[in-house]
Structure formats: C-alpha cells, structure tokens
Amino acid sequence: MSELDFSTTLGPAWFPTPVFTASGCASSGKELSQFFPLNAIGAVVTKSIMLKARPGRPTPRMAETPSGMLNSIGLQGPGIDAFLANDIPWLLEQNARVIVSIAGENVEEYSVLARRLRSVGGISAIEVNISCPNVENRGLVFACDPNASRAVVDGVRRTLGGDIPIIVKLSPDVTDITEIARGVVDAGADALSLINTVLGMVINVDTMRPHLAGKTGGLSGPAIRPIAVRNIYQVHQSLPKTPILGMGGVRSGRDALELILAGASGISVGTATFSNPVTIINVQKELRELLAAKGFASLRDAVGFAHRNE
Numbered sequence: 001m002s003e004l005d006f007s008t009t010l011g012p013a014w015f016p017t018p019v020f021t022a023s024g025c026a027s028s029g030k031e032l033s034q035f036f037p038l039n040a041i042g043a044v045v046t047k048s049i050m051l052k053a054r055p056g057r058p059t060p061r062m063a064e065t066p067s068g069m070l071n072s073i074g075l076q077g078p079g080i081d082a083f084l085a086n087d088i089p090w091l092l093e094q095n096a097r098v099i100v101s102i103a104g105e106n107v108e109e110y111s112v113l114a115r116r117l118r119s120v121g122g123i124s125a126i127e128v129n130i131s132c133p134n135v136e137n138r139g140l141v142f143a144c145d146p147n148a149s150r151a152v153v154d155g156v157r158r159t160l161g162g163d164i165p166i167i168v169k170l171s172p173d174v175t176d177i178t179e180i181a182r183g184v185v186d187a188g189a190d191a192l193s194l195i196n197t198v199l200g201m202v203i204n205v206d207t208m209r210p211h212l213a214g215k216t217g218g219l220s221g222p223a224i225r226p227i228a229v230r231n232i233y234q235v236h237q238s239l240p241k242t243p244i245l246g247m248g249g250v251r252s253g254r255d256a257l258e259l260i261l262a263g264a265s266g267i268s269v270g271t272a273t274f275s276n277p278v279t280i281i282n283v284q285k286e287l288r289e290l291l292a293a294k295g296f297a298s299l300r301d302a303v304g305f306a307h308r309n310e
Helices: 080-093 107-118 146-160 177-186 222-238 253-262 279-293
Strands: 008-010 013-015 019-021 062-065 068-071 098-102 123-129 166-169 191-194 198-201 216-220 244-247 266-269
Touching: 013 123, 019 279, 062 216, 068 222, 080 098, 080 107, 098 107, 107 123, 107 146, 123 146, 123 191, 146 166, 146 177, 177 191, 177 222, 191 222, 216 222, 222 244, 222 253, 244 253, 253 266, 253 279, 266 279
Parallel strands: 019 266, 098 123, 123 166, 166 191, 191 244, 244 266
Antiparallel strands: 008 013, 062 068, 068 216, 198 216
C-alpha cells in the first residue's frame, strides 16, 4: 500500500500536514516550542496582530464553562512593529511555516497591516480576522456585516495583489454564514477559517454580577464543536472549491476527522493545548492513522466526504 498523502493546500499555499495552531491560543509559538519542533506541524497561526500594542481587557477575563472556556482577552498584543522585529525572525529561525493573523479597528487598518507584511519573506498566508468590532460603525463586528466584511477583504487583496494567500476568519454569530462566506470569497479570499469563538456570558451567582469584566466573551472548547461542524458543512456545500481551515473544540484525531468530513482542508487546535501542550502532535498522529485505517489514499480524498451521494 502506498503511503498516505497527508499534505493540504489553503488556496495556493501548500503544507506538508493539515494540523495548525489556532490564532490566540499559542501567541507566536514560543511556549509550544518547548514541547515539539514547530516545523513538525502544518503552520503556526499567530495571535491576531494589530497596528498598535494593546494591553487587552481588564480582569477577570477568563472563565471555565461546561466543556469549554470563555475568554475576553481583547486582542492583547505587542503591535505590528514589535511583532516584525521579534516574532517573525524567531519563527523563521525555527523553520516554522507561518500564517500571520491580522485584526483592525477599521477597514483602513487592515490594509495598512497588509502593506507592512507584504514584503516580509517566509509568510505562508495571512489570516484576516474580521470578527472584530468596527469602531467606525458603532462597534458592529465586521464579520456580521456583508458589506463591511467584503470591504476589509477587498482592501487587503488590493494591497497584497497576488503575492500572499488570504484566509478570512469568520464568526458563527450570524444568521447565514454562507452569505458572508460568498461575499469575502468574491472580494478575493483564497480560503476561510471556520469558526471563531461563539459569543457567551457567565454570571457569578455569588456576586450576582457578570463574571467577566468585559461582560461577554468568546466560548471555545468541545462545547462548540457541533457548531463548527454545522458551519463548515454549510459553507463547503455552498462553496465546495473554497478551502476551509476548520477549528472549534478539536481534542483528538476523531474530532479533526469530523471537521474534515464536513469540508475542512485543515484543522486548527487551540483551547485543548492549554491543558495538554502536545495535543496538536497527538491530533496529527491520530488523524493520519484514522485516514489510513479508513482506506483514504490522501487527506484530500476525505475532505467533504460526508457530502458524497447527497
């Protein structure tokens, strides 16, 4: 039997394995590099970078929930200048493949960030995180507005030209995610990241007040995996030629395979790494074994398999 082809592509970007970090869960990979070489996985997806350094939201900003975690970190980060000076060189020294996630407060900021990254060598793709509030439009989240989401992606695509693939990260907190997905693909997205966290809230029954200082936060972990599967399935059904980087509650190879069967071409592992830093490596190994056991010659053959014969 020939060896399984475990490689994947997200738009024009090729990766030897389909398992990645999830943006926001491993910063730029330094903590995880203590446990495994970063070039052993598909790519490091960095925490979303903004133009200026941000301290994040006030504490408390995390809470455990049944089968998950609620966070209200608030895109804490060093800003693009420090990121380019420190994080990118370090990642390239590790021979890691790098997907840089960017976020902005308005349409123009995304284009400025893309311009700063355009000439940086060694970047495999840019993830455009549009699950952020648009300060020019009363705090409306870009990914919840078809026009705003298209405007962001169009600006980034015009800035980058065809030099760097664009992966757009979408929010599940919308009525019809396929409408948003079609809009950003029409605007120039090469691939999609599905899904970002689900908006949630915890109230402390002792204080009888919201537990998080920011009141609401993003729910991640196994609790949201069925939501991720549904979103990935629907988007793949609507846009079968658009690659999807799937994420949401993946802890095992079986979890990863479920998202792939729904239509994902790659998998990001995030929250699970907080309790076990080598979860990504375990998922990768288990997924490879599962694909082979089920008779697939390649990962590509399994993508969207649940849609066959519909």
